Amino acid sequence: MAISDQIIDRCQNLYEDLNFTNAREWKAAVPGRKVIGFMPIYVAREMIHAAGMLPFGIFGGGDQLEVIQGDAYYQSYICRIPRSTIELELTKRLDFIDGMLFPSTCDVIRNLSGMFQMIRPGIYTRYFDVPQNYMDNVGGDYYVMELQELREGLEKLGGIKITDDDLRNAIALYNDNRQLVNKLYDLRAAQPWKIPATEAYLLERAGMLLPVEEHSQMLIDYMAAITAGDRPRRDNCRVVLSGMFCEQPPLNLIKSIELAGCYIVNDDFMLVNRWLTKAVPVDGDPIRSLATTFLHHSVKTSATFEPNEDEKGQYLVEAVRRSSAEGVIFAAPSFCDPALLERPMLMDALNGANIPYIAFKYAENTGQMQPIREQAGTFADSIKLWGV
Amino acid sequence: MNAITTSKPLEPRDAKKDQSQIKQKEMIAGNFQELTDAHKQGKKVSYTFVPGNLNELVMCFDMVGNYPEINALQNGMRKKTGAYIMEAERQGHSEDVCTYVKSDLGMVKKGNIGPTGQPLPEPDLLLLSYTGCFTFMKWFELLRHEYKCETAMLHVPYQADGKITDNMRNYVVNQLKQDVIPKLEKISGVKFDIDRLREYLRESAKAEENLVWVLQSAKHKPSPIDAYFGAIYYVGPIFSAFRGTRDATEYYRLLRKEIQERIDQGLGPVTPDGVMKEEKYRLVTEGPPNYTHMYEFWKMFYEDGAVNVASTYTKVGGTYDFGFRHDPEHPLESLANYCLSCYTNLSLPERVKMLVTYINEYQADGLLINSIKSCNSFSAGQLLMMREVEKQTGKPAAFVETDLVDPRYFSAANVKNRLESYFQMIDQKRHAA
Ligand code: SF4
Ligand code: SF4
Numbered sequence: 001m002a003i004s005d006q007i008i009d010r011c012q013n014l015y016e017d018l019n020f021t022n023a024r025e026w027k028a029a030v031p032g033r034k035v036i037g038f039m040p041i042y043v044a045r046e047m048i049h050a051a052g053m054l055p056f057g058i059f060g061g062g063d064q065l066e067v068i069q070g071d072a073y074y075q076s077y078i079c080r081i082p083r084s085t086i087e088l089e090l091t092k093r094l095d096f097i098d099g100m101l102f103p104s105t106c107d108v109i110r111n112l113s114g115m116f117q118m119i120r121p122g123i124y125t126r127y128f129d130v131p132q133n134y135m136d137n138v139g140g141d142y143y144v145m146e147l148q149e150l151r152e153g154l155e156k157l158g159g160i161k162i163t164d165d166d167l168r169n170a171i172a173l174y175n176d177n178r179q180l181v182n183k184l185y186d187l188r189a190a191q192p193w194k195i196p197a198t199e200a201y202l203l204e205r206a207g208m209l210l211p212v213e214e215h216s217q218m219l220i221d222y223m224a225a226i227t228a229g230d231r232p233r234r235d236n237c238r239v240v241l242s243g244m245f246c247e248q249p250p251l252n253l254i255k256s257i258e259l260a261g262c263y264i265v266n267d268d269f270m271l272v273n274r275w276l277t278k279a280v281p282v283d284g285d286p287i288r289s290l291a292t293t294f295l296h297h298s299v300k301t302s303a304t305f306e307p308n309e310d311e312k313g314q315y316l317v318e319a320v321r322r323s324s325a326e327g328v329i330f331a332a333p334s335f336c337d338p339a340l341l342e343r344p345m346l347m348d349a350l351n352g353a354n355i356p357y358i359a360f361k362y363a364e365n366t367g368q369m370q371p372i373r374e375q376a377g378t379f380a381d382s383i384k385l386w387g388v
Numbered sequence: 389m390n391a392i393t394t395s396k397p398l399e400p401r402d403a404k405k406d407q408s409q410i411k412q413k414e415m416i417a418g419n420f421q422e423l424t425d426a427h428k429q430g431k432k433v434s435y436t437f438v439p440g441n442l443n444e445l446v447m448c449f450d451m452v453g454n455y456p457e458i459n460a461l462q463n464g465m466r467k468k469t470g471a472y473i474m475e476a477e478r479q480g481h482s483e484d485v486c487t488y489v490k491s492d493l494g495m496v497k498k499g500n501i502g503p504t505g506q507p508l509p510e511p512d513l514l515l516l517s518y519t520g521c522f523t524f525m526k527w528f529e530l531l532r533h534e535y536k537c538e539t540a541m542l543h544v545p546y547q548a549d550g551k552i553t554d555n556m557r558n559y560v561v562n563q564l565k566q567d568v569i570p571k572l573e574k575i576s577g578v579k580f581d582i583d584r585l586r587e588y589l590r591e592s593a594k595a596e597e598n599l600v601w602v603l604q605s606a607k608h609k610p611s612p613i614d615a616y617f618g619a620i621y622y623v624g625p626i627f628s629a630f631r632g633t634r635d636a637t638e639y640y641r642l643l644r645k646e647i648q649e650r651i652d653q654g655l656g657p658v659t660p661d662g663v664m665k666e667e668k669y670r671l672v673t674e675g676p677p678n679y680t681h682m683y684e685f686w687k688m689f690y691e692d693g694a695v696n697v698a699s700t701y702t703k704v705g706g707t708y709d710f711g712f713r714h715d716p717e718h719p720l721e722s723l724a725n726y727c728l729s730c731y732t733n734l735s736l737p738e739r740v741k742m743l744v745t746y747i748n749e750y751q752a753d754g755l756l757i758n759s760i761k762s763c764n765s766f767s768a769g770q771l772l773m774m775r776e777v778e779k780q781t782g783k784p785a786a787f788v789e790t791d792l793v794d795p796r797y798f799s800a801a802n803v804k805n806r807l808e809s810y811f812q813m814i815d816q817k818r819h820a821a
Contacts, residue, residue, distance in 0.1 A: 073771050075789065077484070077761045082768065104546065107522045111769040113548055114736025118776060127548030127735075131559070132518060132525070132541060138566050139543070142559035149555070305518070305525050305541055309532050332482075337764055340482040341489070341526035345533050347480065361484075 003225040004199075007218055011202035014209050015251075018065055018088070022209060023056050024096050034098040034158055036124075039085070039109050040246040041303055042275045043101045043128050044147060044290055049170035049212060050162045051154040056097065057208025057272065060084040063250040063365045073115070079335045080364045081247035082112050089119060099124030099157055101150075105246060105303045106338050124157045126150060132305040134295045143291040151287070167286040173212050175279040180219040181207070182274060185266065187223060189323040192263035193233040194226050197254050204270045234261075237383040240325045241267035242316055242346065243332035243339040245301055247364050256369040257329065261380030265323040268301065275299055302342030313349025320355050326383045329376065330359035356383065408642040412625060415639065417504070419452075419629050424506040426452045432512040432576050435531065438705045440519025440544050440727035442568070444588035444632035444714070449576035453629040454508060456527070460491040462503035464679030464793030472498065473794055486762040487794040489527045496534060511537050513575050515568070519544040520704070520732030521765040540571040544727040550738045552728045560724035586716035588632035593713040598640035599626055600709050605647050606697040607750055610667035612650035614657040616696030617677065617686040627705030632714075659690045668693030669814055672746040674700045674739075674773070675758040675766050678790040681798045685790070688807050696756075698746035700739065703731040710742075732765045740776045747781045753814045755785040756807075761797050784817055786810035 001009070014022055027033045034053040038045070045055040061067065061084030069090045070083035088094050100123060102113035113127040129146060131139030151162050184203065188195040203222060207215045236258070245268040257264060278297040281289045300306065300315035320328060328350055332339035343359065350357050358379045360372060426433050432451045436442070438458070446453050463469045472494025473487050479497060481490050495501070502508040516528040516539055525541075532539050542563050545556040569580050602622055606615045613619060622643060630636040650656075656664040660683050671689075673696045678685050689696065706712065707729050715722040731739070743755055755777050759767045774785045788806045791797035 073769075075759055075761075075767060075771070078764065078768055102548075107764040108768045110522070110546055110548075111736055111764075114739075115769050115772050117735065117737050118740070118772060127546055129545045129548070132543035133559075133563050133567065135566060138559070138562045141562065142545075142555060145555040149553075302526070303522075305516075305543075306529065307539070307541065309536060309539075312529065312533060335484045337485055337523055338526070340485050341523065341530070343482070344480045345529060348533065361482075 002229065004222055004229070007222045007225070008199050008202055010218075011206040015202055015205050016064060018061065018093055020056075020093065020096070020209070023054060026054055026211065027096055032158075035096055036099040036101060036154070037094065037097045038101040038128075038272075039103060039105070039112070041103060041105050041271050041301060042130065042298075043103050043272065044150070044294075045212070045272065046167060046170040046174050046280075046290060047147060047150050047154065047162070049173065050166040051158050051160060053098070053154065053158065054211060057270070058085055058088070058094070059205070059208060059248050059270070060364050061088055062248060063252070063367070067365075077335055078108060079247050079333045081333070082108050084364060085112065086115070086119070089116070097123065099126070099154070101126050101128045103128045104130055106336075109246075124153060126153055130294065134307065136292065136295060140288075140291050140295050143294060144287050147287045147290060164286050168282050171280045171286055171289065172282050173216070175282070177207070177212050177216045177219075178274060178276060179279070180216055180223075184219060184223060185274070185323075187226070189265045192236070192238065192265050194229075194231050197258050197264035197267070198251055200264075201251065201254055201269055204273055207273050208270060235384070236261050236263040237327065237380045238263050238265045238323070238325045239379075240265060240316070240319050240323060240328045241269075242328055242330050243302075243336070243343070244269055245271050245303070245339070247333035247336065249331065249362050250364065250366055252369055253331075253362055253366060253372060256373045257376045260373045260376035261384075262329065262376050265325050266319045271299055271301060302338040313346045316346050317349050317353045317355065320350075320353070326356070327379060328355060328357040329379070330357060332359075332361055334361045334363050406642075406646050408639055408646055411635070411639050411642055412621065415625060415630055415635050420502060420504045420506050422452050423454055423502070423509055426509045433509045434513045434515045434572075435511040435528075436515040437517050437519070437521075437524050438627045439521065439730040439732060440517035440542065441628070441631070441705070442515065442517060442542070442723055443629060444585055444592060445564070445569070445572070445723065446515065447588055447632055448580060448584045449572045449578045451513070451572070451576055454511065455628050456492045456531075457488055458628055459495065459503055459508070460488045460793055461679045463491055463495060465682060466503055467680060467795070468495075468503070469680060469793035470795045486523045486527075487791055488762060489523060489530065491793050492527070493530060493534075496531070510535050513537065513571065514539040516541045517544065517727060518542060519727050520546075520730050521763075523765070538571060538575060540568045542568055542727070544733060546735075547728060547733055547738065548735050550735055552725060556728055557721060557724045560727060561720045564720050564723065582719060585719045589714040589716040589719055589722060591634060591637055592626075592632045593715070595626055595631065595636045595640045596706070596708045596713050598644045599623065601644055602640070602647050603698070603702065603709055605651060606695075608651055609751070610654070610656040611670065611695050611697050612647050612655060612657060614659070614664075614686075614690070614696050615702065616673040616699040617682065617689070618657050618659075619699060619702045620677065623702045623705060657690075657695055659686065661687070661690070664690045664693070664695060666693050667695050669811055670695055670697045670750065670752045671754060671756045672696070672698045672743055672750065672752045673756050673758065674743060674770065676701045676760050676763065676792050677758060678798050679793050680795040681800065684800055685798075685803065688804050692808070692811050694807075694811060697750040697752055700731055700742065703742075705730065707731055707734075707742075736769050736773060740773050740780070743773070743777045744780045747777065747783055752783065753817075754783040754810075755781075756810065757785065757787045759787060759789045761789065761791045762794070763792070784810070784813045786813070
């Protein structure tokens with residue numbers, strides 16, 4: 001088996017293992033190790049790593065988990081990811097987790113933080129409330145204190161001290177990791193036939209489950225293997241996917257889009273891997289550095305406030321241009337307020353730039369791919385035939 | 389979500405209007421007139437939300453406040469929202485998202501004629517008090533997209549651990565000082581005067597005192613008020629453009645006097661069909677009401693002798709009954725504390741605690757949750773909250789589902805069935821005891 005296939009095989013196994021054996025083994029290998037779960041979209045994983053703990057991304061149960069108990073916790077008009085996350089918890093699949101971070105992505109994840117406090121009262125739970133004010137002496141000062149509180153919480157949980165050097169070391173590791181993930185994106189945008197979207201997805205997903213050092217090595221090995229070989233090139237159009245930053249699509253859905261004739265050359269999968277668009281300085285006060293980089297060099301998403309109307313939606317236009325894409329596929333989870341409320345504004349930005357798009361909704365357990373394949377296929381044909 | 393103030397609907401058919409009602413009607417009519425005339429008279433207009441609103445501050449700049457949530461609910465009561473929501477969906481807004489937003493955007497698309505039939509002015513400022521609801525942020529981005537006007541964001545951190553930390557409070561105060569107030573000054577051309585703010589806050593605290601007294605009057609048996617449907621009217625002035633005004637103080641003084649009279653006479657609440665006769669069930673209610681069928685919905689309660697003695701919806705614009713008062717001695721800190729403590733900015737365990745406290749203190753028979761399709765902020769987690777409250781109080785709970793202003797999501801037969809079974813369940817519990 002080719003090296004790249006071996007790597008993807010490993011990623012697929014990690015992705016399919018809903019008992020999270022790898023993380024359990026990581027924890028068991030050294031007494032006292034702790035695992036901190038986090039949900040989409042963004043948390044400062046550097047702090048968790050600096051505490052000697054494993055940041056562990058929880059992105060729902062996907063289409064392999066049968067949700068039985070979780071449904072009793074949610075009305076039908078709420079998206080799927082919280083109910084499958086509850087299912088994972090109630091079926092003891094998360095019993096090795098020592099703490100949970102719930103980022104300020106939306107009200108569903110926000111409220112899930114309180115539900116966890118009630119369902120798992122024993123563990124460290126923190127709502128990670130990032131600033132929506134981007135002034136250094138306002139949002140910046142607030143965020144420095146937030147990070148400081150997170151630091152103290154983890155120190156207490158682990159009975160350890162997180163030194164500035166621990167944090168600088170973690171910052172450097174995540175800087176490297178982000179650079180590698182970005183390189184993967186650049187490579188894929190340049191030669192999408194070499195890196196199928198499902199492979200890029202699985203590689204990114206592995207980054208949610210593995211220690212960062214291991215993930216970085218995996219990316220290096222994969223890219224080396226890919227660059228050395230070649231794969232057949234198809235006459236596909238090039239698209240950017242938008243809206244999949246939280247509840248995950250089934251792998252089959254991603255595959256279907258490519259099979260329908262669309263190379264995915266950019267997306268918003270697991271943005272935590274690419275959130276900071278500049279390296280965080282490793283000198284100076286590490287917490288302030290994390291805060292300043294967050295304020296001024298974060299990716300833009302529908303879960304954040306855009307203070308400047310002229311900029312609204314431009315991040316998507318830029319993503320299209322950067323990756324030389326020909327169109328956008330909006331794919332949002334059903335009932336996802338951030339993605340669906342943002343969508344009309346993004347569509348206007350695309351209209352202004354003459355970029356074609358299509359839109360549909362999905363759920364993490366969507367089984368029927370035929371309609372999506374047809375829609376994506378028609379879109380690909382129209383782009384190829386008429387450049388529309 | 390949000391509260392309230394109505395100039396028209398649901399007036400008791402057999403009662404002469406109370407002075408407080410007349411007063412409120414005049415206040416609301418005046419506010420809509422002021423909005424209509426604002427630009428003609430050279431006044432600037434700020435749009436803002438009910439939870440975390442900064443009404444006293446806005447008044448310091450002689451600006452007129454418009455509350456899109458209130459327009460939406462008023463339109464809901466006047467059965468106009470169905471068409472507005474459809475209009476927004478035609479414009480490309482998803483059927484899955486909050487109908488308050490769509491009702492507002494639909495109204496804007498159809499000419500921005502407000503619920504009273506008077507035109508609403510375009511905003512000079514969108515004051516985005518981002519408190520307790522993610523949708524607020526997107527709602528005002530969407531309005532800004534429409535109007536291309538200035539926006540001031542006030543990010544209010546979430547009270548996830550049941551307490552306000554210094555960092556949270558300082559953050560809100562810093563935003564007020566460095567971002568919100570300078571923008572208000574720039575747009576209005578009026579210099580900020582903290583003593584003026586203190587004056588308004590002093591006025592607010594007076595009104596808040598009487599509001600709390602009114603809400604807590606429901607501890608009497610029979611309760612002189614319905615603390616859900618009825619209290620929606622009572623909280624109207626304080627949740628909106630009147631907090632901090634003498635009018636609001638006067639309104640709450642009159643209201644308190646009237647409720648005192650009802651207590652003295654041993655009367656139950658006033659309903660659209662007159663005074664409720666026999667109080668059979670005392671309920672605590674969680675969640676917003678349905679506005680498109682409010683009369684029908686309320687009737688299902690009072691016809692069966694059910695009175696709501698406490699509700700969480702009437703705390704979305706402030707949790708005054710747990711002690712908070714605007715404080716003229718600490719004006720900006722007090723505005724920050726106010727924003728931070730609005731109901732939907734509280735963690736789920738805190739919300740459970742509040743419901744349990746209400747059930748115990750108001751001697752309620754149980755909890756009713758009206759779960760709103762539109763509102764993730766309120767609704768996500770309510771099923772667990774229900775179980776927790778049942779566990780902690782031993783009192784039965786029931787769950788109904790409707791929407792705020794989308795008439796497609798009000799199924800009268802379903803709701804009625806649920807309520808009737810619930811009342812039977814309470815009866816059985818009583819007999820078993
Ligand atoms: S899918 Fe959307 S609504 Fe659901 S939890 Fe994620 S961001 Fe929130
Ligand atoms: S989501 Fe809820 S709180 Fe937010 S605007 Fe809609 S109804 Fe109001």
